[in-house]
């Protein structure tokens with residue numbers, strides 16, 4: 133099978149396969165993607181996803197090549213130092229060596245966590261992503277891996293691109309509505325930062341999540357991943373343009389940490405963060421971005437776009453100070469000069485606070 137896309141990273145190129153039913157061909161697709169054969173495999177799987185799909189994935193492996201399996205409790209809380217250590221122990225107990233390959237089966241939580249285990253085990257072994265959520269179209273590509281710290285999101289991690297991404301879009305069909313909404317926020321983000329006509333396409337082709345055909349989903353995944361791929365190929369280690377993928381995330385990560393990881397999904401927080409960044413952009417550049425129709429569309433899909441009441445504005449600003457884009461205590465925001473034209477801009481605390489306390493209502 134031909135990949136839908138191939139991503140060129142600093143160390144290697146890797147295929148992204150997107151189609152329904154691919155879990156049944158996991159072994160074959162992985163083997164054809166690896167430059168050197170794997171000595172052994174270990175699957176790190178989200179517990180909920182394992183119940184649904186692990187059997188199919190395992191069945192694709194021949195009897196003499198069956199992977200060992202480590203399960204991870206579902207939810208953001210698993211992106212922790214404790215779970216990371218636990219998994220390293222399991223990886224050692226499974227006797228993985230430097231030619232072994234870890235397979236991440238699940239959403240962004242599993243991919244980020246298993247990817248970081250792979251990045252650090254014996255100073256780095258290969259891994260493959262089997263994304264099972266819509267959000268993971270973003271997390272499975274680009275090589276950002278890592279875990280959370282109580283003080284902030286994704287503060288511990290490594291750039292470690294996968295050897296392949298095998299995306300079985302059929303697995304998305306069992307996702308709860310809330311997870312569709314979460315992942316779709318990153319799809320909208322890709323439209324805002326690099327492909328405004330895609331926003332229009334989404335409105336025409338995705339009137340609701342339940343009405344989406346597999347063909348539409350496959351197309352949506354390809355278009356959204358294409359935006360991400362272009363950026364990470366230009367700047368894998370976020371020295372420049374990759375920061376644009378953080379549109380909406382400065383506030384989002386603060387909200388996630390402040391309200392307790394898992395209380396609000398990553399994508400729900402990103403949706404709120406994007407509205408905030410759009411308003412901030414209009415204020416800083418003194419422009420009208422004309423995004424109201426996209427906001428109405430998002431509301432029709434069930435998004436709540438105001439900052440949760442329990443989040444204190446000063447605490448949110450404090451959290452922003454340990455965002456990875458902050459330099460010398462100055463918060464840097466991804467703003468839009470126009471739709472599809474992002475820029476990384478230092479913003480004064482009082483400007484942020486003023487907008488935070490003014491509330492992020494709807495346009």
Ligand SMILES: NC(=O)c1ccc[n+]([C@@H]2O[C@H](COP(=O)([O-])OP(=O)(O)OC[C@H]3O[C@@H](n4cnc5c(N)ncnc54)[C@H](O)[C@@H]3O)[C@@H](O)[C@H]2O)c1
Nearest residue numbers: 180206207239240241264265267270271276303306307398
């Ligand atoms: N590395 C990156 O570049 C990157 C990009 C975006 C987001 N992220 C990270 O990704 C994480 C969020 O990922 P997520 O939204 O996939 O969350 P997740 O992995 O927690 O999955 C969401 C929920 O859906 C369930 N689930 C997963 N697949 C399912 C399926 N097919 N059917 C039924 N249930 C299913 C899971 O058990 C979980 O409860 C966050 O930690 C975020 O920071 C990373």
Ligand SMILES: O=C(O)C(=O)C[C@@H](O)[C@H](O)[C@H](O)COP(=O)(O)O
Nearest residue numbers: 270274276285286374377378381456
């Ligand atoms: O790939 C990137 O770069 C992104 O910023 C994608 C984001 O959607 C993602 O949430 C990422 O994990 C955030 O990166 P971080 O460096 O702010 O932790």
Ligand SMILES: [Zn+2]
Nearest residue numbers: 318381398402
């Ligand atoms: Zn994100």
